[in-house]
Amino acid sequence: MDQRDGGISAAAEIAKASPPAVITTAHILGYSLSDWLILISIIYTLILLYVLVRDKIYVPYKRRKGYEKEKHASRTQK
Secondary structure, eight states, X not given: OOHHHHHHHHHHHHHHHHHHHHHXXXXXXXXXXXXXXXXXXXXXXXXXXXXXXXXXXXXXXXHHHHHHHHHHHHHHHO
């Protein structure tokens, strides 16, 4: 088992512990569980939108720009 497997295992354990921690925090701060679930859903949706925009628009754009720079650089070297 290398170091990366340990990181994945730790992340999995943290994810397993998150729901009870969220419910406890919700009770302590005085907000209802439904309020917390709405907030978490909004945050999760924003993260998904960010990933979608990054993967479908930004990354391909940067790859095209990098390819054009390489193509231009190879032309100037000849």
